[in-house]
Amino acid sequence: MKAVIAREDVGRLLAIAARRDELHVPVLDGGGGRFVPLNAEDPVPRDGLMLNGSSARRPPKEVLFAQTAPLFAFELRRGDFSIDELPPEAATKVLFGVRPCDGRGFRVLDSLLLGKCGTDPAYASARQGSVLVGIGCGRPGSDCFCTSVGGDPHGTDGLDVLATDLGDALHLESLTDGGEGWLRAIAAAVDSPLTPANPETDQRCREAHEEARGRVPRHVDLEPLDAVLERAFDDELWDDLAAACIGCGACTFLCPTCRCFDVQDEVRGDRGLRVRVWDSCMFREYTQEAGGHNPRPRRGMRWRNRFYDKFRWGAHDGQPACVGCGRCITHCPSGVDLIDLVERVVESGGAA
């Protein structure tokens, strides 16, 4: 279904949504923005809601794939232990204000965490029934390049509902059964602020999509890349490309499609949790074996791994595992620019 809501009524919509499900919205916090839970009685952060302009610094992946998540609990006894499996997430999670690149990011995460090999139960239960209400990007951020990697500022892939900003109103369109159910439920609420869409709002919607596409600021031609990557693995170029990188891992933590994790035991007294914690392939320790061997001792090798993973190995449905959100570019403390790197790799031609 399609519906329209006046701009000033968005707060009411969120209150209804929060009454029904566990709602998460992007807000501008001190750290550049992130998704936070919003309760029905919470005041909607009027200025802080990040529904237009740049996307939140931290992508919504942490809502469904927490930075630290328990795998199980245990109790230690003398020379023995018992294990308590933790109950799965019960609440349906609704993420309101997911950018289209981040919606596609969840598709990549799905392929990695609900994949052919195994299923991560915490992600699976958080993801099950989740509703991703997207908001198109009328004014994409300064490093966005979604259109170069198969996306669009109003792309629908991975989303359940897409909202389009019409200035004085939002236009909402459901894209999946889950999105349809959610939108109908909101429309059916006694105090629902939704009004039906009409040909005029449809037309304004199409215009907004067209305009936004033209505003995506950055572009990179990936067409020649695959052929170069075919040959470039043993090229010396990787050490050069990685020269400025300080190995902080910010690019991977902020990437909506990175999922690498570590597993650790946290113990307090005789009780504890085995947890999975985000990790980064940009860290030397990531592949450091206890016996001393490290297959990826140099930063250039680690960058090469990340680059190949985003543009070749991790590709799925014919699209790269990079969704063009631009975060790794905007937030790299050393100014390493992924688009620049793609261009330099292509220029090198993989002349090993």
Next chain:
Amino acid sequence: MTRMANPYVPRRARIESIRDECGGPRPVRTFRLAWADEPTAPFDFLPGQCVELSVIGVGEIFLSIASAAEDGDRLELSVMRVGRVTSALHALEEGEIVGLRGPYGNGFPVAGWHGSNFVLIGGGIGQAPLRSLLHHVLAHRDDYGRIQVFHGARSPEAMIYRDELEAQAASTDLDVYLTIDWKMGDDGPLDEDAREGWPRVALDDPVTTEVAPGQFRFTGFVPQVVDAVSPSCGDTIAVTCGPPVMIGLAVQSLERLGFRPEQIYTTLERRMKCGIGLCGRCNLGPQFVCTDGPVFSQQQLLALPEAFA
């Protein structure tokens, strides 16, 4: 909402016995395990497969299984003390409980190897998956041809499975070539006493180094011994496991002897966490050592990035 099985949860396993395989700065112990809640329940796995072993409260390690399913309702894991979890494990005693999940990984494709001869080349703790394979093969001895086992260590004291290999050579149709590094023991250069029973340099004459029927002893690096013995490549599968440098040289030796990449197999080691293809850590390009490996043929490795890193 349907509740799926949590693949990270280990089952309780009891340490039935602990055997010291070698001492030195990196001692190896073999832990014999039974399921704690069902002591007679079997372990079902292929030789070369792996498990995740937990010292709950400390952490988990990914290990090649050192025994074969044919050994019965006990599982053996040989663990070298190199890090935090392995140190905690070495501190455990018989009767204590560890966590175990698996088996993981592909294992050796033994079904396709019926009728083959074997050349097994191991160094140090790399002998563990080869022991699994050897136990399997010896349990089905008639299905296979000639078996030659090469096994190296830095010194006689650092050699794991030595008694077992020599006993197998004495009782079965099997040739065992043991070698120690003549330059260095764990505490520096070996003196004459430490080298007792190990010919100083006899690489050019394998025959004189036969200390008992089917039992040979050398001093030299494993690949040199392979060169000296020159096993035949006809209808033969070669499997080599050990330190990357040794594997690299052993493969070169095998290739000189006429082995083709599809006849040469190895097990790869990487830092592992999840063991089930989720954490991303053990990738060789688009593949994971924990799920697509740890066993790869040389032919497969030649097509995979970072396989020889």
